[in-house]
Amino acid sequence: MTSLTRTEARGRAATVDRPRYAVELDLTHGETTFASRTVLTFAATPGETTFVDLKATELLEATLNGEPLPAEAFAHGRLQLTGLAADNELVVRATMSFSRDGSGLHRAVDPADGEHYVYGHSFMDAAPRVFACFDQPDLKAPCTFTVTAPSDWVVIGNGAATREGDVWHLAETAPIATYFTSICAGPYVSVTDEHDGIPLGLFARRSVQAQLEANAPRVLEVTRRSFDYFHELFGIRYPFGKYDQVWVPEFNAGAMENPGCVVLRDEYLFRSRVTGAELLSRDNTVSHEMAHMWFGDLVTLAWWDDLWLNESFAEYMASRCVVGTGLYPDAWSDQGIVRKAWGYSAERSPSTHPVAGNGSEDALAALQNFDGISYAKGSAVLRQLIAYIGDDAFVAGVRDYLQRHAHGNAQMSDFFAAMERAHGASLTAWTDAWLRTAGLDAIRVDVDWDDESDVVRRAEVVKVAPEAHPAQRSHALDVAGWTDGEEVVRARLTLDEDRRVVHELLDRPRPAIIVPNASDLTWATVVLDEDTLRRLPEQLAQVDDLAARVVLWNALRDGVALATVDPRLVVDVFAASWPLELDDSVLSAVGRYVPDVVVAVYLPADERPLARERVADAGAAALQAAEPGSTRALAAARVVASTSRDEELLRRWYAGRELPAGLAGDADFRWLVATTLAGDGALSVAELEEAHAADATVAGTLAWLGARAARPLSEDKAWAWAELTEQRGRSNHEMNALAGAFWRSGDTAVLRPYVERYFADVPAMCAWVGDDAMARVAKLAYPVQLAEPETLQRSQAAQGRSDLTAAVRRGIVDQESVLRQVLLSRDTYRG
Template sequence: PALLVVAAGPWHSVRWSHAGLDFGWHARRSLATELDRDAAELRRTTEACYAHYADLIDDPYPFDSYDQVFVPGLNWGAQEMPGCVTYRDELLPRGAITDTQRAIRAVIIAHEMSHMWFGDSMTMTWWEDTWLQESFADYMGYRVAEAGAGFSDLRVEVEVRSKPWGYRSDARRSTHPVAPLADDVPDVDTAATIFDGISYAKGGACLVQLAFWLGDEEFMAGVNRHLTRFRFANATLADFVESLAECSSKDVRGWVEAWLRQPGFDTLTVRRDGDVPVLERAGRRPHAFTVAAYDSALRLVGRKRVELGDEAVRLPEFAGLVIVPNAGGETFAGLRLDPESWASLCAGLSRLEDPLVRAVLWSSAALLVRSRDLSADDFLDLVEAQLPSETRPDIIEGVLSEARSVVIPHRVPASRTAGAVARVAAAASAGLAASVDDEQRALAWAAALAATSADAAMLREWLDADKVAAGIALLPTTRWEAVVRLASLGEADARFIAAERDRDGTVEGDLGALRALAARPSTTAKDAAWEAMLAPGVDNRRFGALASGMWIAEQAHLLRPYVDAYLAEAPKLATRGQAFALEVGRAFPRIALDPRQLDALREALAGDVPTILRRSWEDHLDDRE
């Protein structure tokens, strides 16, 4: 449905021809150095994805050129117009780019390219079929960046980052089927709220399960039949199901009904009959997945494909062993292991050889915190005990992000927040010490330590030296994390922050300084930040930076009046337009809220709240319940 875009320069461009087509990468002139730094990789990734789609999809590339533009101030991560994709230019970071950032960027490149077919050639009829473009693009993005562009183990990123978002979304009142009914998406404001964890993360995960359950050949045959049939045409769920059913002897319609037409997710349970593990499913969907079995030293003993439905599945060949269902991350379901397996795995999580299994278990632990089957303390125990020896930066970053932005604000009361943040800092400190010979891991740990440490002297040392340690750079984003952290500790005044802004000299520096000024622990600083957020001309980026500095986890007491002010003013702010309304929702206080504040939120929701903000507030409330 994205039709056209006008990108006004001046641009710095890299253009070339390949396979009879004109390609280009463009960035604003002030990012010329960064574009030149990454041009070879961006071109290689683009060509590799293009070649892979040519192999995978019968229908030839539908347009006559392919340009990709890094633009400032884009509200979405990226946006696919036919033959021209725009990306937010944060994807072209200053300084060094980390391996995790490179991998995620490749996934986005592959995701957007898939939209040339899924969305731009074959287009949904109305917004209820948003999944026909976004779930497929989510699925294809990971698949093609890995198989085509050669970024390895991307399913790890899916498990630690994407699926937790999907599970969280699916446990809220706002959840909906991956493919809802047209009547449930009556207008464009409702449509704007459907670009969510269900349409992307869960939908993509459902397609992984569909391909695994059906077999890849039949899955792709159905997909190709659908794309060819609806080249430059509009399609619906029913059209897709028809194409798929023509290519398979399995009960595709039953599968679609169970997986795409019902909200919620199942839980896979392991119990023991004597020594024999027995798999059971709480829920109503058929599942196909791999079970991995380990001995008591957590060495892999065997793997097996299992199909689980209404009937329990006994695994006598794995008697007495530690069991992990969904070891390949093939299905979308919670895990409840038998106590013996869970205890062994928690004690040796970072020793498991397969990073995907480690990621599946971290994701399961986060889900258990959500359902209150695991306490925040137990989760932080696991972080402190296991994460410092984790070897994958993407797992480190994903788990720390879950701990800091979900577990602590949603499950730790204000009186204990400082202690919980200190535990994350302790894990980060141990992790950094353990990864001095691995720069990628060290960069991940340094970013977390900069945001959580109470050691002002150490942070100042990093800033003075402009590095974390010998051989470990202080990335510009981490540098700003450290400045914001110092400000929140009362260790950076306005002069200090202004000097950092001048030293930076870019728009990121302006935003970082705004954030740092707002983070200072005084009523004067918070008043000024709040005033700036209410200013009529504030743009989305500045508003977001101010909010991010405003809500500091350990400042819950100081922030009490601003929580009330936010609840009172936000509905008015959210009438400025769709993108700003999303930003106002994201500016929700990311701190522990007490029962009185949650009641105030419920009361505010009983009043007149614009559609997009209402959705965001209900989600924030549900995440805390």
């Protein structure tokens, strides 16, 4: 299939105007295909030629202005239209296929009861897998859907639904981009409500009705507060009528902001105990998707190089909302330890790109830029913009932008024209440095002090721009210092030059630790001085400033990746500090990062057992110190369950005996224990099959696949690899479960043959797996845990191939950069 280029989109937008869709879908034709009929009316330049996008299994009929189109007009996912009139009607009747990769109309079977569910994900270039359309964001159109479905199914879509027998009529929408259209159908159950005149609906699979009802009060509270907050902030009411949120199985992303029909992954309907960080993640996602109703849906980007106008703003606005409404006062720290850490990693990759103007020349290339830069860096840059022009000017500019471009499209110049009107001055230099240039500065504090008196004689904060992406960025930040838990200095400053004296540090005793960007206000790599690094194991836990602790953990993470911090030091800091941490987000994020990345990837294989024991001991210490049944206790128990080598303890927990308080009957915790036991070869295939039979749910099936793939023997790896790369019936989430657990255990001799197979077998999966799903599979299945020069050689050779899709190439490029980081770290810090 051909991917739409920017040049083609411009040409088509210049030819056609005022499109309107009436789409009929019949979902009663079986489990593999459905019928689609599109009536597309549009104005055009008379005599011109254009095309519609159509990814049909079979084209049955196509007429333009009453005249049949020839068979040869349909090829490579496009239907050519010639001899256009001033006003046109295109009718297309086709057979379409349900997908298993999370795009188009995805059809899933709930293993708990055998019921079938359909959801529509038209994102990027998937809408033509559902109906014939001008699939580009700047040809927004009203849409009407009529859906025929089995008699016991419910149909939800962008417009309000009415039913006549088995036929559902969805009200015409306001003008929306094709990538926002969605149809969800199946025996969904619901919880309904209303707020401020807006009908609210929550929908989920029938088998998880109890989970839906248990989670609904909190979700509805977040929904109501977010509506109130955004209505006041933007000065524009929600413009799309009703507001449904549908939790669906096997969704590729966290959620999708379809107006009136937000789709979310149903893992967010928690069935087990969760930490505060997980609850925040879900609730932040609810607010994030609502922010898109204004940034993305009401005002839509003109082309994908302005993706940041959608994602950076939703990312920023969601955190602002959950903080501003009092739902999560510390959400900015969660943004730092989770999202900014993700973004910093993306900046280190060769695939880094500017926040805006990312050069997406076609739709599939643009898909690769839905990453930590477009989300996390963009959000952080908006905070810097506010520090630069003030919040009042920022809010005024946002309102101006939304009002001027409501129900239309906009680009970067439109947004900054509004900001400059509010600010009263040009922002060109600022946007060039922060938005049009990739890379991030490194910021450190250079300190000299008298050895005898410990008094500081020189202190300068230093900014170093990356050689590959030089820019003059202005940073609003602070520098703070602590000694034995007491904050002894804090300097707030704007760093325009390359270095600046920190007068507040001079002529006073050197703090035990000095933290640049202590309030986590700017976007930069924080480089800690050697004395601070040396004293972190004893000092970090005593710092009572949450933002500073986040900055310190991110500095360690960045230092490991850049080979400026020994990963063994991170284990030391974890062992000393993590058991005393009180913040849920830090506990959860660091509790995953240290065992899963530092220990399992960066440390040499012969050092991992001891490091794993130290991590498990820290988890046990935190569990003992935590209040029984608290979220802190849950985070600690998970660390123990995932790292302990005490088979007797894990066996007792697996059997449901002597569990930490609150975890009796917790299916997800039991699977975590099972995966650790399986990875150590201590849980048999038969035992895993028995556990799966007892939890034959979507979540249980995914957990079983991961535990099964984690088993270390050669026959286990052969089974898992075949299930991943040869079994075409596996869903996107099932492939992720297999790929994510494959490399976590097994002797090097057992795993090494699969390095070569990765570069042969995974790209071949593109024949039946879509790009959105393949992006995740390619990343998860990459053999970064087998960090050897031979792995790097095979990876480099693979990049020379011309047959890699953009998604697979991006996965290889990004993971190869991590592989290089691991090899450099081991070479720098040889044990």
